[in-house]
Structures are given as C-alpha cells and as structure tokens.
C-alpha cells in the first residue's frame with residue numbers, strides 16, 4: 147500500500163489552475179524529492195499533502211485513507227519549513243514539547259520523545275536555550291527535532307536548508323539522510339532547488355514543469371534516461387548543452403544533447419571547433435565555455451585544473467555513448483549514434 151497517493155489532483159487559485167492532473171504513488175519509507183523551476187508548483191503540492199491548502203479536484207490518500215477533508219493535525223504528517231517557524235519566547239525543549247502537550251501526551255512520554263530526538267540530532271546541550279541563542283543550522287535541527295517528536299507517518303520538508311551557508315547545508319543534508327535511515331519506514335517528501343540535495347537524498351525524484359509531472363524516477367534514471375529535453379536540461383549541473391541548427395546531425399534528430407562532463411577538450415582536433423570565451427576554475431574541475439563556429443555556445447567540464455584561457459582555439463568531442471538525441475517535440479530518440487554519424 148502506498149503511503150501517499152495522489153489521484154488526478156488539481157489545484158486552482160481563483161480561476162488559475164496551477165496543478166494539473168497530478169498522479170503520484172509514494173511508497174512507505176521512500177525519500178521523494180520534488181524539483182522544478184520556480185513557480186512550477188512544488189510548494190503548492192507539498193502544502194496540499196500537508197493540508198495547508200485545499201485540493202480543488204481529485205483525491206489524496208495517506209496510508210490508504212482519503213484525507214481530502216482531514217485537518218492537518220490529524221493527517222499523521224510533520225512539516226519542516228525553510229524559515230524554521232520556532233516560537234521565539236520558548237526554549238528548545240518547550241519548542242519541541244509544545245505539539246505533544248497540545249496532543250495531551252503524558253509528561254514522561256513527552257520528555258522521552260524530546261530527549262530521544264535531541265540526542266538523534268545532537269542538540270541536547272541546547273535544550274535550555276532560546277532560538278535566538280542558536281545558529282541557523284542549530285535552529286533548523288530544532289525544527290527537525292520537533293517534527294520527529296510527533297512520530298509522523300510522513301515528513302514534509304519545504305526547502306529546509308536554503309537559509310544555511312554552504313558548509314552547514316552539507317552537514318544538515320547528511321543529517322537528514324541519516325535520519326531517514328534511522329527512521330526506517332517513514333516517508334519523506336522534500337522540496338528543493340538544489341541539484342545535489344535532490345540527487346543525493348532522493349530514492350525517487352519528481353520533476354515538475356508548469357504544474358504537471360514531467361518525469362518520476364531514481365536520480366540516475368533521470369540523469370541517464372531523461373524522458374524529455376526539459377528533464378535533460380533540468381537535471382545535471384552545469385546543465386546539458388543542446389546543439390541544433392548544426393549541419394545535419396543524425397536522421398530524425400532536431401537537437402543533440404551532451405552533458406559538459408561528457409566532452410573531451412583538445413587543442414588539435416575534434417568534432418566542434420570554437421574559441422574559449424570563459425574559463426571557470428573550481429580546483430577540482432574546470433568549466434570551459436566555448437563559442438563554436440557552427441553550434442553556438444558549448445560548456446565543457448574537465449576534471450582537475452587546466453591551462454585553457456579565453457581566446458584559445460579548442461575542439462570539443464562527445465564521448466562514445468554519451469549523446470542524447472531529441473526530436474522536434476523534445477522527446478528523446480532512443481538509439482545510439484552509430485560510429486561516424488557525428489563526424
């Protein structure tokens with residue numbers, strides 16, 4: 147039995163429909179990540195599951211029960227927000243205990259749950275502090291701890307790490323992944339803009355585009371076999387290059403897609419000749435932006451540090467088996483290029 151199921155769900159604000167015919171089946175214990183461009187409906191979909199927004203049409207089931215008209219507190223879910231949403235006048239212990247007191251749990255049971263969650267997230271030493279005496283990362287751990295104490299069937303996360311700096315993001319991301327392992331059987335639904343979070347946390351990713359589900363799959367399925375040009379361009383960072391308007395490329399193909407990490411850069415020979423316009427050195431990788439003679443801008447990613455400079459003439463060649471072909475409708479053409487077709 148799926149833990150969360152959406153059947154033909156639609157959502158309108160006034161006369162504007164923002165989610166169209168959403169059908170999703172999330173298994174118990176799965177970690178599901180929603181991604182998509184700004185405004186595609188990720189947060190709205192999460193809020194529908196939480197019960198913070200009403201469903202306009204369709205049905206939502208949690209553990210087999212239709213919850214369309216069940217209030218948020220009775221859905222067996224906990225939500226963690228980007229903004230933490232802690233009570234500023236309460237200390238950490240009381241913030242974590244508050245929901246349980248409302249639910250009239252016994253004091254010893256509340257104490258047990260708060261201390262267990264605090265230990266899991268290593269915030270035991272802050273239980274007496276007020277939120278303003280904590281760093282952003284510590285506050286977010288308290289918000290996550292509060293969600294844990296409710297022992298929900300489903301956790302909902304709305305961009306929980308986006309207010310944290312880069313190092314804390316990584317630490318807290320790892321914390322969330324470990325939490326998912328420890329709370330085996332708890333379904334997690336997570337909204338993010340961050341490619342690395344999506345790829346590393348998700349069992350399956352749901353890609354949304356303008357209020358529709360574009361593709362659902364494991365991170366590697368989406369990376370290796372995108373169901374559309376949209377997904378191909380969205381999953382992967384830096385994004386896939388699309389080459390069109392080149393001399394006839396391959397029968398039936400409107401565009402070639404090739405990821406920056408699948409291009410070889412040479413000073414002497416290769417498929418696409420061009421001039422380097424920008425080199426970005428990350429230490430571990432170098433991004434080389436090339437204005438090609440016939441195929442527009444192409445970005446290549448080379449491992450390590452390289453001596454390419456703006457103004458250099460280079461040649462780019464896609465590695466065997468790494469080319470994606472798309473037809474005019476943006477659908478993938480499922481065949482490999484034969485040797486020589488691109489030469």
Ligand SMILES: Nc1ncnc2c1ncn2[C@@H]1O[C@H](COP(=O)(O)OP(=O)(O)OP(=O)(O)O)[C@@H](O)[C@H]1O
Pocket residue numbers: 159164182183184185186187188189190191
């Ligand atoms: N309360 C509301 N009233 C009217 N329109 C809304 C409301 N909430 C969201 N929308 C609209 O619904 C669409 C989806 O918004 P949503 O916030 O779900 O997108 P998102 O994918 O989460 O975006 P972002 O990544 O920018 O947070 C947008 O066009 C937005 O303007």
